[in-house]
Amino acid sequence: MRSKALSTVHELAKLDARVLFIGSDLGTGTLQNMRDELPKQFFMEGISEQYIIGFSAGLAKNGFIPYINTIATFLYRRAYEQICIDIGLHNLPVRLLASGGGMVYAPLGPTHTAIEDFSLMLSVPNMKVFAPADACEMEMLLRASIEDPFPYYIRFGKGGEEIVTTDYQFFDFNPKIFGDINSDAIVFTTGILLQHCLQAQEILRQKGVSSVVVHNPYLNNLNLSKTLSGVTSKPIILCVEEHVPRGGLFTQLLHELINLRKTNMEVFQLALPAFFSHNYGSQLEHLEISGLIGTKIADSVERLVKS
Amino acid sequence: MKNFTNLANQIALDTRSLALRGLILDALEGGKRGHLGPALSLLEIIRVLYDSILVHNPKCVAFQDRDRFILSKGHGCLGLYAVLSDHGYFSNQDMKDFCSFNSSLGGHPESITLPGVEFSTGSLGHGLSVGVGMAMAARIRNENWRTFVLLGDGELDEGSVWEAALHASHHRLSNLTIIIDYNGMQASGDLESVVTLAPINEKWRAFGFEVLEANGHDINQLQEILSSPRYGDRPLVVIAYTVKGKGIKSAENSNVWHHKAKISEDELNALRFDLLNQ
Numbered sequence: 001m002r003s004k005a006l007s008t009v010h011e012l013a014k015l016d017a018r019v020l021f022i023g024s025d026l027g028t029g030t031l032q033n034m035r036d037e038l039p040k041q042f043f044m045e046g047i048s049e050q051y052i053i054g055f056s057a058g059l060a061k062n063g064f065i066p067y068i069n070t071i072a073t074f075l076y077r078r079a080y081e082q083i084c085i086d087i088g089l090h091n092l093p094v095r096l097l098a099s100g101g102g103m104v105y106a107p108l109g110p111t112h113t114a115i116e117d118f119s120l121m122l123s124v125p126n127m128k129v130f131a132p133a134d135a136c137e138m139e140m141l142l143r144a145s146i147e148d149p150f151p152y153y154i155r156f157g158k159g160g161e162e163i164v165t166t167d168y169q170f171f172d173f174n175p176k177i178f179g180d181i182n183s184d185a186i187v188f189t190t191g192i193l194l195q196h197c198l199q200a201q202e203i204l205r206q207k208g209v210s211s212v213v214v215h216n217p218y219l220n221n222l223n224l225s226k227t228l229s230g231v232t233s234k235p236i237i238l239c240v241e242e243h244v245p246r247g248g249l250f251t252q253l254l255h256e257l258i259n260l261r262k263t264n265m266e267v268f269q270l271a272l273p274a275f276f277s278h279n280y281g282s283q284l285e286h287l288e289i290s291g292l293i294g295t296k297i298a299d300s301v302e303r304l305v306k307s
Numbered sequence: 308m309k310n311f312t313n314l315a316n317q318i319a320l321d322t323r324s325l326a327l328r329g330l331i332l333d334a335l336e337g338g339k340r341g342h343l344g345p346a347l348s349l350l351e352i353i354r355v356l357y358d359s360i361l362v363h364n365p366k367c368v369a370f371q372d373r374d375r376f377i378l379s380k381g382h383g384c385l386g387l388y389a390v391l392s393d394h395g396y397f398s399n400q401d402m403k404d405f406c407s408f409n410s411s412l413g414g415h416p417e418s419i420t421l422p423g424v425e426f427s428t429g430s431l432g433h434g435l436s437v438g439v440g441m442a443m444a445a446r447i448r449n450e451n452w453r454t455f456v457l458l459g460d461g462e463l464d465e466g467s468v469w470e471a472a473l474h475a476s477h478h479r480l481s482n483l484t485i486i487i488d489y490n491g492m493q494a495s496g497d498l499e500s501v502v503t504l505a506p507i508n509e510k511w512r513a514f515g516f517e518v519l520e521a522n523g524h525d526i527n528q529l530q531e532i533l534s535s536p537r538y539g540d541r542p543l544v545v546i547a548y549t550v551k552g553k554g555i556k557s558a559e560n561s562n563v564w565h566h567k568a569k570i571s572e573d574e575l576n577a578l579r580f581d582l583l584n585q
Contacts, residue, residue: 040447041447046470046473052436054439055474057436057440058437062440062444085429085430086436089427090427
């Protein structure tokens with residue numbers, strides 16, 4: 001996903017001189033082709049995230065569209081005030097490309113795991129927050145971002161995710177529906193957990209439990225009015241996200257349901273725990289412990305539907 | 308070496324500088340609050356910039372080739388407001404609405420509400436990074452406008468300032484000028500009692516800057532330094548030695564007037580008396 005994102009920025013930069021890539025001491029050879037071809041549009045700055053956000057704001061204020069990439073936590077935690085004031089307050093089209101969303105960097109410990117990024121970034125006025133599911137959706141999102149004047153925070157997955165969004169031709173900010181909305185369960189998710197939810201959907205189908213997966217790559221406004229207006233049954237609702245329980249997709253979903261007067265629905269959540277993990281291992285191990293892999297999600301849905 | 312601080316203390320202000328201070332007191336009277344001391348220390352710097360250095364036009368605020376000026380120490384905004392008002396960016400009468408609900412003049416400057424303010428500031432340590440980005444924008448497009456960033460001396464405690472300084476120097480942004488309002492004080496006391504900045508010139512030189520010093524209340528000296536032709540590829544920093552509260556005896560070198568709220572009529576009359584009796 002990161003590789004596709006960076007190559008897409010390169011492609012966009014070839015077409016549009018306003019597009020800049022700004023890295024923060026990324027690995028040797030990152031976007032070397034772009035560095036060689038478009039040296040005026042490529043910046044590899046030092047380990048200075050606060051500066052990089054302000055620098056990008058100064059460029060964006062003068063007509064450029066900077067795409068910044070570094071490890072997620074270093075962006076949204078380290079430079080929160082710069083993001084809020086320099087970018088958010090001034091409403092500038094700076095794109096934060098956040099590597100290692102959720103538990104991707106689990107082996108590196110809690111300083112590197114981006115478990116509360118949605119919460120912080122959704123709190124920044126004007127900021128649009130995204131979690132695409134695969135490289136295909138990432139590319140569509142970045143191509144759509146060019147003409148949007150708002151700032152973006154985009155959470156990256158680990159890379160190599162199964163491509164599941166090919167049915168969509170362009171990014172339109174709306175939820176992506178996988179299945180029949182009138183099912184026993186509606187599973188809301190975002191980011192790379194879409195693939196796990198689709199695995200769960202297949203497991204459930206084999207067990208005779210119907211479910212629909214609603215993927216929300218755009219987290220500010222879930223735009224569920226149209227989707228939920230077609231619901232005629234009374235399904236259970238499960239929100240599945242790789243984030244601490246508060247402030248992320250679940251919180252957004254509750255807001256949306258209340259705004260749509262859908263308060264009679266039973267709503268449940270699967271999320272990361274509300275504490276820092278001191279275990280290492282792989283992202284997948286952490287997802288499994290939190291019940292966020294396909295088999296466990298299927299177990300949860302089945303239990304809820306049959307309870 | 309000249310003792311710039313002594314010179315800054317001794318220099319007499321001309322009628323224009325006194326009139327600008329009168330506008331600041333008008334704002335203080337309207338808002339009954341404000342950062343007086345910092346506004347008076349940086350006033351001559353901003354006056355010289357807008358009078359004779361910056362390419363700017365109050366009738367066409369956002370024209371592309373204007374020079375960019377960022378007041379990174381946003382709490383000194385009363386000084387900026389006085390100069391902008393005097394240049395016709397808005398009416399002198401607006402100064403009296405300072406900090407009122409519908410005013411464009413807040414306790415820190417906002418580019419969204421006040422045309423002429425290049426970038427909103429208030430939290431310290433942001434302006435230089437943004438200025439580096441602006442200077443880079445001009446370079447990428449081969450445009451000749453320049454970027455000026457005014458920092459406070461206490462603001463130099465912020466690590467982000469030095470992140471930006473490293474990169475300004477690395478990128479050899481000779482189209483960037485930093486001016487430091489070096490009044491020697493910060494909110495909780497003398498600079499040196501809070502955190503030692505000396506030797507400030509050597510620090511900036513070590514970061515790769517051309518360093519010049521000036522009496523920050525000497526109009527001619529500031530004008531000469533800021534308008535002198537630039538050679539080489541280093542960014543410039545001007546350390547402007549100033550007096551916090553300059554021009555109002557009871558506020559000079561006094562942290563009571565760093566920021567004050569609920570300013571009474573008697574206090575304001577005392578300030579006006581001091582201003583009239585130089």
